[in-house]
Amino acid sequence: EPEVTQTPSHQVTQMGQEVILRCVPISNHLYFYWYRQILGQKVEFLVSFYNNEISEKSEIFDDQFSVERPDGSNFTLKIRSTKLEDSAMYFCASRDRGTSGANVLTFGAGSRLTVL
Amino acid sequence: AQSVAQPEDQVNVAEGNPLTVKCTYSVSGNPYLFWYVQYPNRGLQFLLKYITGDNLVKGSYGFEAEFNKSQTSFHLKKPSALVSDSALYFCAVRDVSLRSGNTGKLIFGQGTTLQVKP
Numbered sequence: 001e002p003e004v005t006q007t008p009s010h011q012v013t014q015m016g017q018e019v020i021l022r023c024v025p026i027s028n029h030l031y032f033y034w035y036r037q038i039l040g041q042k043v044e045f046l047v048s049f050y051n052n053e054i055s056e057k058s059e060i061f062d063d064q065f066s067v068e069r070p071d072g073s074n075f076t077l078k079i080r081s082t083k084l085e086d087s088a089m090y091f092c093a094s095r096d097r098g099t100s101g102a103n104v105l106t107f108g109a110g111s112r113l114t115v116l
Numbered sequence: 117a118q119s120v121a122q123p124e125d126q127v128n129v130a131e132g133n134p135l136t137v138k139c140t141y142s143v144s145g146n147p148y149l150f151w152y153v154q155y156p157n158r159g160l161q162f163l164l165k166y167i168t169g170d171n172l173v174k175g176s177y178g179f180e181a182e183f184n185k186s187q188t189s190f191h192l193k194k195p196s197a198l199v200s201d202s203a204l205y206f207c208a209v210r211d212v213s214l215r216s217g218n219t220g221k222l223i224f225g226q227g228t229t230l231q232v233k234p
Contacts, residue, residue, distance in 0.1 A: 004159075031220050043160065043206060043224040056219040091159055095220055104150070105222055107159040 002026045004108035006092050012114045016081050021111045023075045023092030032075045033093040033105060034067065036060070043091070049075065082115045089113075118143040118211045120190075122225035129197045130233055137192040137228045139207030148210035149190045150222060151181055155203045163205075166190060177201070197232045204229050 164175025
């Protein structure tokens with residue numbers, strides 16, 4: 001079964017450092033998402049991406065965050081200058097075109113970011 | 117904005133007994149509802165969805181969910197729980213924003229930990 005893959009599985013970084021989290025969505029999917037889950041809390045939407053541009057972003061997704069699909073297969077989330085509160089599990093998801101709204105998001109296993 | 121609520125942080129059941137994990141929703145328009153499961157150190161796995169049609173939706177691993185419009189609920193159920201069902205369960209709703217339209221974004225509930233004891 002096709003899956004979304006994420007790397008790294010765990011990254012530890014110092015506050016103020018830049019971090020790039022990578023995702024390889026399912027190959028025929030066209031819509032891409034990043035979510036995060038702070039330990040013990042709910043899964044929160046960060047950003048959606050379609051047709052090489054951001055289609056929606058949340059209040060969490062401020063100027064420190066950016067996304068990119070550099071080569072048609074990878075989908076990356078960059079945090080420019082990490083803060084302690086960015087420590088969380090970051091999930092990438094993708095879905096295909098299909099009937100609008102009815103499609104299932106397929107999630108990766110997540111990248112755990114620890115900011116010290 | 118659309119939202120879902122899961123009123124129970126944790127549900128405990130004995131193996132072999134029926135289980136219910138509760139979810140209520142608040143939407144404008146027709147709801148598109150989903151259940152996902154998260155095992156320890158894993159991503160979210162899709163269980164089932166309600167878009168339209170029969171109120172009882174069947175999904176993976178023997179799970180089903182009942183859509184109840186009058187009670188605005190979408191409770192997850194299974195007739196006979198297994199120890200391996202122990203996990204974190206999330207209810208979700210498709211969100212459509214006034215500014216961005218339908219981007220396929222899901223809004224998740226707080227999650228309910230299901231503990232099935234042998």
